Amino acid sequence: MLEIIPVPILKDNYAWIIALPNENIAYVVDPGEAAPIIKVLNQRGLSLKALLITHSHRDHIAGINDMLAYENVPVYGPISAKIPEITHILHEGDKCTLSTKTSGVPPIVAQIMETPGHLPEHIVYYINHPIAGDHLLSGDMIFSSGCGKIFIGTPEEFSLSLSRLARLPGNTFVYGAHEYTQANLKFAAVVEPENIDIQVKIKDVNDKRAKGLPTYPTTIAIERHTNPFLRCGHADVIKRV
Numbered sequence: 001m002l003e004i005i006p007v008p009i010l011k012d013n014y015a016w017i018i019a020l021p022n023e024n025i026a027y028v029v030d031p032g033e034a035a036p037i038i039k040v041l042n043q044r045g046l047s048l049k050a051l052l053i054t055h056s057h058r059d060h061i062a063g064i065n066d067m068l069a070y071e072n073v074p075v076y077g078p079i080s081a082k083i084p085e086i087t088h089i090l091h092e093g094d095k096c097t098l099s100t101k102t103s104g105v106p107p108i109v110a111q112i113m114e115t116p117g118h119l120p121e122h123i124v125y126y127i128n129h130p131i132a133g134d135h136l137l138s139g140d141m142i143f144s145s146g147c148g149k150i151f152i153g154t155p156e157e158f159s160l161s162l163s164r165l166a167r168l169p170g171n172t173f174v175y176g177a178h179e180y181t182q183a184n185l186k187f188a189a190v191v192e193p194e195n196i197d198i199q200v201k202i203k204d205v206n207d208k209r210a211k212g213l214p215t216y217p218t219t220i221a222i223e224r225h226t227n228p229f230l231r232c233g234h235a236d237v238i239k240r241v
Contacts, residue, residue, distance in 0.1 A: 002108060002132035004175055006214045007040050009033035012179045013059050014214065016137055017041070018052075020099050020108070025049045027098060029125065029137045030177055032059040034066030052096065052110070053077030053086065054139030055122040057151075060177065061085075078114075078121035090123055098127075108132050115141045115165065117158025118148040126168065134172035136220070141165060143176040144218040145201065146184030147229040159232070166230045170221030181205050181215035188228050191240050197225040 005017040009032050016029040017040060026046035030053060031037055041048055048071040053061060055078065064075065064085045076088045076096055090096070092114040099108040110125040118140045125137040140148035142165055150158055185202045192198055201222070205215050223230050231237045 001105075002127075002129070002135075004135060004137075004173070004217070005040060005044075006175070006216060007037050008179070008214075009036050009063075010059055014175070014177055014179065014216065015063075016175050017044075017046070018098060018110075018137075019044065019046055021046075023099060025099075027052055028067065029175075030054055030060040030139065031063035031067045032061065034063035034070065037063065037067065038070050047071075048073050049098075050096075051075045051077075052125055052137070053083060054124060054137070054177070055119045056080040056082035057119070057140070060139070078123045080121045092123075096125070105131060110137075113164065115139075115161035117141070117150060117153040117155075117161045119152050122161075124165070126172075128169075134169050135217075136165065136168060136172050136174045138165065138174055138176050140177050142174055142223060142227070142230075143178055143184060144174070144181040144205075144215050145188050145198070145223070145227045146180055147227070162229055166220065166224060168220050170219065170224065172220040173217035174219060174223065175216050176218075179215065182209060185226075188226060191228040192231075192234075192236055194236070195226070197222075201226045 003019040007015045009015050013032050018027040027050050050073050074087045075085045077086045079089045090112045094112040096110040097107050110127050113124050115122050127135040188198050
C-alpha cells in the first residue's frame with residue numbers, strides 16, 4: 001500500500017520517494033538532484049504525481065526544474081521567494097491527499113506541520129494511517145540521533161519544533177534528509193556515555209553502513225532514547241552539558 005524509498009543524492013543527502021505501488025504512483029520529497037530520482041521512478045514503473053518540498057536550501061530544491069522537465073506536476077511546499085516553482089503553498093494544518101479511497105480503505109494523507117528553527121519556512125510531512133502506518137518526512141529538523149543546524153531561527157523555535165515532533169506516536173517512522181547518523185552518534189555518546197541504547201544503536205548503524213545501507217528509517221521511540229536533542233530535559237544530559 002505504501003513504500004518510502006530512499007534515493008541517495010549529492011554528497012550525503014536523501015531524496016525520498018513516497019510510492020503507492022497499487023496505484024503505480026509516487027511523490028518525491030526534496031529533489032536536490034533529479035537524475036538518480038528519475039532512474040528509480042523508471043526502474044519501478046512509477047508515475048510521478050507531485051513534488052513535496054520541506055524548505056528552500058539548495059540541496060533540497062536544485063532538482064525541481066529537471067524533475068518538472070521529466071514530468072510537469074504540481075509542486076507543494078512552504079511559502080518562499082527562493083522556490084518560485086511551488087504551485088501549492090502549504091501551512092500548518094493543511095493536508096495533502098496522496099491516494100484515493102478504494103475498497104473502504106481511507107485515503108493516505110500527509111499532514112503539514114510548520115517547524116521553524118532551521119529556516120523560518122520549514123515544514124514536515126506526517127502520515128498517520130490505520131493500515132499504512134505513521135511516517136514523518138522530517139527534512140532537516142530531526143535526523144537519526146541528531147538535528148539540523150540553526151540558519152535563520154532561534155534555539156527556542158528549534159526546541160519547540162523538536163518537542164512537537166517528539167510527541168508524535170513512538171512507532172512513527174522518521175525519514176531525515178541527510179546521512180549523518182554515525183557522526184551524530186559520536187556526539188550522542190559523548191553527551192551520554194552510559195546510555196546503553198546509544199551503544200546498541202552505534203553497533204547497528206555501523207553494521208548498516210559497512211553494508212552500504214541507509215540508517216533510515218529510525219522511529220520516534222528510538223530517537224527519544226538516542227537523540228540528545230530530544231533529551232534536553234533528561235538529568236544526565238543536563239549534568240553533562
